[in-house]
Amino acid sequence: xxxxxxxxxxxxxxxxxxxxxxxxxxxxxxxxxxxxxxxxxxxxxxxxxxxxxxxxxxxxxxxxxxxxxxxxxxxxxxxxxxxxxxxxxxxxxxxxxxxxxxxxxxxxxxxxxxxxxxxxxxxxxxxxxxxxxxxxxxxxxxxxxxxxxxxxxxxxxxxxxxxxxxxxxxxxxxxxxxxxxxxxxxxxxxxxxxxxxxxxxxxxxxxxxxxxxxxxxxxxxxxxxxxxxxxxxxxxxxxxxxxxxxxxxxxxxxxxxxxxxxxx
Numbered sequence: 001x002x003x004x005x006x007x008x009x010x011x012x013x014x015x016x017x018x019x020x021x022x023x024x025x026x027x028x029x030x031x032x033x034x035x036x037x038x039x040x041x042x043x044x045x046x047x048x049x050x051x052x053x054x055x056x057x058x059x060x061x062x063x064x065x066x067x068x069x070x071x072x073x074x075x076x077x078x079x080x081x082x083x084x085x086x087x088x089x090x091x092x093x094x095x096x097x098x099x100x101x102x103x104x105x106x107x108x109x110x111x112x113x114x115x116x117x118x119x120x121x122x123x124x125x126x127x128x129x130x131x132x133x134x135x136x137x138x139x140x141x142x143x144x145x146x147x148x149x150x151x152x153x154x155x156x157x158x159x160x161x162x163x164x165x166x167x168x169x170x171x172x173x174x175x176x177x178x179x180x181x182x183x184x185x186x187x188x189x190x191x192x193x194x195x196x197x198x199x200x201x202x203x204x205x206x207x208x209x210x211x212x213x214x215x216x217x218x219x220x221x222x223x224x225x226x227x228x229x230x231x232x233x234x235x236x237x238x239x240x241x242x243x244x245x246x247x248x249x250x251x252x253x254x255x256x257x258x259x260x261x262x263x264x
Contacts (some may be wrong), residue, residue, distance in 0.1 A: 008035035026052040037073040052083035061100035137166035150256040172209035
């Protein structure tokens with residue numbers, strides 16, 4: 001996000017060279033679409049490209065899709081997701097008459113998208129969405145602090161497994177909220193949350209997430225953490241019981257970045 005053209009091309013080339021083939025983007029991520037399009041073009045046919053819309057109705061979601069395709073320099077995205085489908089009212093809108101699902105289904109018939117999914121930060125809305133529509137994927141936070149301190153993630157993971165959906169995990173390297181005096185001025189400008197300590201705790205957090213039955217995990221946009229995530233993936237070993245015990249002990253009493261049932 002907000003990289004120069006050269007920086008974006010370099011990190012995409014590095015990622016592809018190291019075996020990364022899943023890229024996830026959204027219009028709200030600064031100039032990320034504009035930068036990713038040219039950077040990914042040489043590798044597009046061998047990569048799985050996921051994008052999102054903030055649109056809740058048919059027309060605005062269609063505008064989002066067409067603009068994303070233009071910026072990403074592609075004729076289709078592999079996965080198109082409702083972005084932050086968190087409030088129940090949002091779910092009602094996208095699935096109702098004139099809702100954005102009409103765009104999704106039409107675009108799928110047109111060959112402009114292959115799969116339909118959603119991202120979510122509310123367990124209640126996640127479960128309701130999976131009950132009400134046969135989505136292909138779900139993108140949600142699966143994180144050691146949230147899982148143990150907020151009871152967030154277990155119910156979503158279980159439901160998604162029952163539905164045999166693609167399970168995409170966010171915030172594996174997150175830790176907690178920034179202190180009030182650091183919310184606007186903190187040392188990680190690309191992380192709105194306070195990430196797990198670099199490198200050991202962050203590596204263990206990602207390994208903990210990858211130890212669950214998920215399809216993919218998406219690391220932070222910060223280059224240090226992104227490169228660390230690639231290191232972990234290339235040398236991945238499931239978390240051992242003693243490692244998990246130590247990791248979860250460090251989560252006790254930590255303020256989670258979300259709370260169960262909150263609309264965020």
